Amino acid sequence: MPILFSFYLSWVLFCSLASPNSVNLPLKAPSLGNWLVTEGWMEPNMFYGIKNNDLLDGTQGQLISTKLKKYLTAENGSETILMANHNSSSASSWQTFRLWRINETFYNFRLSNKQFIGLENQGNKLVAVSATEKFPEPFQITRKNGEPHRVRFRASNGYFLQAKSEMQVTADYKGPSTWEENDPSVFNMTIVSTMHGEYQITNGYGPDKAAKFMRDHWKSYITEEDFKFMSQNGLNAVRIPVGWWIAYDPKPPKPFVGGSLQALDNAFRWAQKYGMKVIVDLHALRVSQNGSPHSGSRDGFQEWSDSDIQETVAIIDFLASRYADHPSLVAIELMNEPKAPDLKLDSLKRYYKAGYDTVRKYSSSAYVILSNRLGGEWSELLSFASNLSRVVIDVHFYNLFWDNFNKMSVQQNIDYIYRQRSSDLRNVTTPDGPLSFVGEWCCEWEAEGASKRDYQRFAEAQLDVYGRATFGWAYWAYKCHLNHWSLRWMIENNYIKL
Structure with missing residues (x-):
């Protein structure tokens, strides 16, 4: 078809x-x-009348930290932590996330092994979790005016995601954002594919x-x-x-x-x-x-x-x-x-x-x-x-x-x-x-x-x-x-x- x-x-x-x-x-x-x-x-x-109509269910995207210039990835499957340590994109790798749309600004993120991104033990560390074990974590996507590919993500604990280092991505950024390159809570989002x-x-x-x-x-x-x-x-x-x-x-x-x-x-x-x-x-x-x-x-x-x-x-x-x-x-x-x-x-x-x-x-x-x-x-x-x-x-x-x-x-x-x-x-x-x-x-x-x-x-x-x-x-x-x-x-x- x-x-x-x-x-x-x-x-x-x-x-x-x-x-x-x-x-x-x-x-x-x-x-x-x-x-x-x-x-x-x-x-x-x-689809023109839908707000954020490029972020519908099934949209596959990749995220790169503007500060680290590295892609977010979940490499090893279940309960693995999210990292920002990849230099190049690969549509078949763990760094491609699929969206489940909750409404025009809130989403779940699903991985290639069909697991979701969540907060470990309701803390601030991001991990891959099974949907059968935990209800998928909702993330609010905020887009920069005039640059919709530049985004921030607010977790259910009220804090924004940030790439502190290549090995540490957490949901604990409290401050406002100037959307500058060195802001650890800012990511560039590349849309790999969409579904209609x-x-x-x-x-x-x-x-x-x-x-x-x-x-x-x-x-x-x-x-x-x-x-x-x-x-x-x-x-x-x-x-x-x-x-x-x-x-x-x-x-x-x-x-x-x-x-x-x-x-x-x-x-x-x-x-x-x-x-x-x-x-x-x-x-x-x-x-x-x-x-x-x-x-x-x-x-x-x-x-x-x-x-x-x-x-x-x-x-x-x-x-x-x-x-x-x-x-x-x-x-x-x-x-x-x-x-x-x-x-x-x-x-x-x-x-x-x-x-x-x-x-x-x-x-x-x-x-x-x-x-x-x-x-x-x-x-x-x-x-x-x-x-x-x-x-x-x-x-x-x-x-x-x-x-x-x-x-x-x-x-x-x-x-x-x-x-x-x-x-x-x-x-x-x-x-x-x-x-x-x-x-x-x-x-x-x-x-x-x-x-x-x-x-x-x-x-x-x-x-x-x-x-x-x-x-x-x-x-x-x-x-x-x-x-x-x-x-x-x-x-x-x-x-x-x-």
């Missing part, structure tokens, strides 16, 4: 605030005809503002007119990503807000009116199946495991029981883009079997879609799925997110579709086994100087190859502020002909 702005909510809702909406294009499955699936994205301007998902936007705005913001978004982003447009342009289905919190609507756990279920109900109603089908895609799982913003992750860690199977199956039970008898339901996707190797194949199969059985409690005709693991073997689910009925294997193809694509010419990208993608699709397409589904693709790439005709040829190649999938394909996304990610824009400007 593109690392862009996406939301859940049942309208994608991962697209939930989603600006995302995914579209499945021609699906060619027995008696199904052509499909189109749509998902959505969150656009950058959705539904968690970030709802927690960023806070419960009151987020609720109104999301309601306004759901009312305007995808409307009945969009379903009319899709139907008139040969699209016959929509893939709608949802987040786990939809099962708790209208009062989902914070920071998520209610309204996604109504948005999904509207989509089903409009789909039925315009003769379209709906694929409900569980796109975001609690504690995340891949660490991406579109998975509902708070800080980029992938933590879904066997202990989360029961809760996730309950979400599938909610969706299946609610929509199984709706004439527009064609399939339920049990999980989007689980990521290997951290999410083990055996765990995934256990969940898929339980989820499949849950769907079958309510429907014998709805297809059950199983997403291949990112980074897994193409055929790793085939033997498992062959023992189940009306099952689909979902794979996602993008000529992006890999440096080698950036080095390819226009023709090399097109040749890659015909050569490599054809082979990849054949690996999940069998005569008597589960159906195959290219559940996400788009017409964006990194080919320099590509003309409109080049984009058309790139789209034609993908339509040709992905049209061989036995269940069809889905384009990501139906609407997006980035033109070639937007299927609607591509259709309206004659880049794609369906």
Whole structure:
């Protein structure tokens, strides 16, 4: 999935605030005809109204003492003290901290081993502590006017952090600051990466503002007119990503807000009116199946495991029981883009079997879609799925997110579709086994100087190859502020002909 702005909510809702909406294009499955699936994205301007919108949940940053000119680091894991002794930055080291936003000025700091920074024995020495042993320590961030990268941190004891020496970082600085270089309580903060998902936007705005913001978004982003447009342009289905919190609507756990279920109900109603089908895609799982913003992750860690199977199956039970008898339901996707190797194949199969059985409690005709693991073997689910009925294997193809694509010419990208993608699709397409589904693709790439005709040829190649999938394909996304990610824009400007 593109690392862009996406939301859940049942309208994608991962697209939930989603600006995302995914579209499945021609699906060619027995008696199904052509499909189109749509998902959505969150656009950058959705975050503009959040104060300190560069310090949202999951932001990864590094801190250097202005006095010592050394980076803060926690080198040895549990209960280790914080030091200021590194000369250079390294995004993979102990000196990168992930933010948990409490409000616009207060934050928790999480380390690469998933522990938090806290005060040792409620004193003034900073250490890495387990969140299960102690509630994360809140730190207030103060930024210098006109120089937001220059910061100070106030701990819960009321004092500011200071780097006394390379081996001693404490929370006991009492005096005011002049923000000068030799002030031990002043740090320069470098932001390494940020996250923009539904968690970030709802927690960023806070419960009151987020609720109104999301309601306004759901009312305007995808409307009945969009379903009319899709139907008139040969699209016959929509893939709608949802987040786990939809099962708790209208009062989902914070920071998520209610309204996604109504948005999904509207989509089903409009789909039925315009003769379209709906694929409900569980796109975001609690504690995340891949660490991406579109998975509902708070800080980029992938933590879904066997202990989360029961809760996730309950979400599938909610969706299946609610929509199984709706004439527009064609399939339920049990999980989007689980990521290997951290999410083990055996765990995934256990969940898929339980989820499949849950769907079958309510429907014998709805297809059950199983997403291949990112980074897994193409055929790793085939033997498992062959023992189940009306099952689909979902794979996602993008000529992006890999440096080698950036080095390819226009023709090399097109040749890659015909050569490599054809082979990849054949690996999940069998005569008597589960159906195959290219559940996400788009017409964006990194080919320099590509003309409109080049984009058309790139789209034609993908339509040709992905049209061989036995269940069809889905384009990501139906609407997006980035033109070639937007299927609607591509259709309206004659880049794609369906």
